[in-house]
Amino acid sequence: MNLERKDKLLKIKGMKNFRFVLYGLLAVLVFLFGFALWYRYTYSMETVQAYEVNSPTLARSLLIAAQGSEFKNSVVEGIVDHYKSNAIFIKVVDISALENMDVSGFDAILLIHTWEYRKPPEAVQLFMDKNPGLKSKMVVLSTSGEGSGKMEGVDAITGESIISDVSLYVEKVIIKLHQLLETGN
Known part of the structure; x- marks a missing residue:
């Protein structure tokens, strides 16, 4: 018991x-x-409102696909301001719009995104996987908390989203875009 x-x-x-x-x-x-x-x-990133600058019939064209944030919006604004007086068609879209776009007609493609959970956003990864032949037309600005996150096999500009550094990143991106837009790859 x-x-x-x-x-x-x-x-x-x-x-x-x-x-x-x-x-x-x-x-x-x-x-x-x-x-x-x-x-x-x-x-989480804001959605970028799509817009175009200059005529799509111009000989040279630039696609800017970005995620929205104060830093990224300021970088986009700086790049658009730099090129808007040139004979270059500029199309700005949210990074999520890349999935349904034919980007083959653009001379240069600028991707601006943040590193999320130690990897690029899914839309960016899918776009890169779908368009490996366009890497020579791409400039990538990738931001992350520590400023070093970037995709393998992609020549990217990396950094932290520090608003006082916007002009520095605008200059770095313009140097890379200039090579693509002058040669018209």
């Missing part, structure tokens, strides 16, 4: 420990899920 009672007590105690561990794991999962939602909401 005494042995049966000990067995019951051990089973009850084991169940309590199991519940404690189960509730602990559940709490950790809820926390991680909440953290992921907060991170995505806090650091």
Whole structure:
């Protein structure tokens, strides 16, 4: 009789420990899920409003596909301001629009994106995978928290999204774009 009672007590105690561990794991999962939602909401990029500058009939053309943020919008604005008085058609789109675009007619393609979860946004990765032959026409500006994240096999400009450094990145991008737009690859 005494042995049966000990067995019951051990089973009850084991169940309590199991519940404690189960509730602990559940709490950790809820926390991680909440953290992921907060991170995505806090650091998600804005959608870029599409627009065009100059006539699409011009001989040279530049496609700028970007994610929206104060830094990235300022870089786009600096590049558009630099080229708008030239005889270059400029089309600005959100990075997500690349999936449905025929980009083969552009002389230069500028991708501006942030590194998300230690990788490029899915739209950028799909675009690069779908268009490996266009890498010679591309200039990529990739931002990340530590400023070093970039895709393998892509000659990219990397850095942090520090607003006071916008003019530095605009200059770096223009130097690379100039080579493409002057030669008209």
